[in-house]
Every structure is written in C-alpha cells, then in structure tokens.
C-alpha cells in the first residue's frame with residue numbers, strides 16, 4: 001500500500017511541486033526567514049494535505065487486449081506489461097447466468113482495442129488490480145450498472161461514490177434493464193457460492209405460509225399467485241403488505257402487491 005502510494009506520488013507532478021514547496025517552507029522555517037516567504041508556500045501545503053487526506057490512487061493508461069468477462073479486462077501498458085484488471089465495486093453476472101455473455105459483449109464493444117484510463121484502487125486476493133476504468137472519459141464501471149449488466153458489489157464497494165452507484169443500479173432495476181428484466185435475478189456472488197441445499201430447505205419452510213414472500217437478495221416482495229412467489233430467494237414471510245414495506249422491501253412490479 002505504502003509502496004504503491006509512493007509510486008503514485010512520483011507520477012503525480014502536482015504532488016512533486018507541493019513537496020518542493022514543503023521543502024522550501026521547512027528550510028525557511030529552519031533559517032528563520034521572513035514570514036512572507038512562508039505564507040507564499042502555504043497554499044501548496046494545504047493542497048498537499050488535502051490530496052493526502054483524499055487518498056491518491058495509482059492511475060495509468062493502456063490498451064485493452066483482452067476481455068475475460070464483463071468485469072475483467074487485460075490492459076497492455078506503455079511499458080509493454082499486461083495488467084489484468086477487475087473492475088472495482090461491481091459484479092457482472094457469471095457466464096452461465098443470464099446476461100453473463102451480454103455483459104461481456106457490452107464491455108468488449110466499449111473497450112476492446114481501445115486506450116483506457118485505469119484508476120487502480122486495490123488489489124484482490126488473486127493479485128489482480130482492482131480499479132475504475134474509463135474510455136474516452138466515460139466510466140465503464142458506471143456504464144455497466146446503468147445498462148443493467150452489473151450489480152454494485154456491496155461487500156467490496158467502499159468508496160463514497162458507491163452510494164451513487166447504488167442509485168444508478170436502482171434506476172436500471174426500475175427500468176427493468178438488462179439483467180433486471182428478471183425481477184428476481186441471483187446475485188453473481190450468491191451464484192458462485194451455489195448453496196443450493198440451504199436454499200431448498202428454506203423454501204420448504206416458507207411454502208406453507210404468509211400472504212407475501214420477500215426476496216432476500218433483491219428486497220422485492222410478492223403476493224400469492226405471483227410466478228415469483230416461491231422464487232429461489234423468496235424466503236421471507238410477511239403477513240401484511242405494510243410489514244414487508246416496513247422491513248425495507250419494495251413491491252414486485254409484476255404482481256403489484
């Protein structure tokens with residue numbers, strides 16, 4: 001972390017300038033030079049402090065040479081190294097899931113063979129760079145959310161902009177775009193976990209009951225008779241519509257409970 005932060009500093013001319021000012025200021029202070037000189041350097045110091053507090057991330061550009069799936073691409077950098085990038089804070093459907101292939105095509109159409117800007121935020125456990133990718137100024141992560149080809153990966157999306165991304169996802173959901181054409185899609189992280197046995201057990205538990213069933217992953221609820229009433233994740237029971245709404249669930253757009 002520290003190492004990458006330092007690398008970024010070196011690649012950040014503004015910071016170099018700020019550091020130069022900081023040096024001058026320290027020298028001026030040590031030599032007890034006049035305060036006017038010190039004041040001249042102060043704005044740069046504040047800039048430096050502000051940049052450090054917001055956290056500088058490592059940014060680079062490169063050409064996209066491969067698209068593994070909707071949220072994973074490989075970039076060839078200027079120094080001819082290939083960097084595999086997992087798009088930060090989002091999760092596209094797996095290939096075997098609905099819209100998995102479409103998500104991949106969408107990303108490929110958008111970035112393949114093109115020059116992209118990568119703002120590296122993190123590294124995942126596979127050593128891949130996790131970042132926000134832009135092509136011609138357009139944020140690819142956001143575009144995937146906007147078009148309904150990705151979920152906000154809530155577990156890993158920790159930046160302040162993630163709440164905006166959540167709104168973007170909800171707009172796609174409201175418009176039934178992409179994967180949201182299914183009112184009860186399975187989140188890719190749950191799909192990967194594939195805990196079918198547990199779900200089946202839960203399903204038999206709810207079959208016998210309540211007037212409304214809530215989907216634990218999408219937080220949509222259905223009334224009896226809806227074709228999604230006994231969906232895979234519809235494992236929560238509500239006796240009344242109000243109870244479902246109070247629990248943070250929203251009515252299904254199809255059965256309109």
Ligand SMILES: [Zn+2]
Nearest residue numbers: 222226252255
């Ligand atoms: Zn429904």
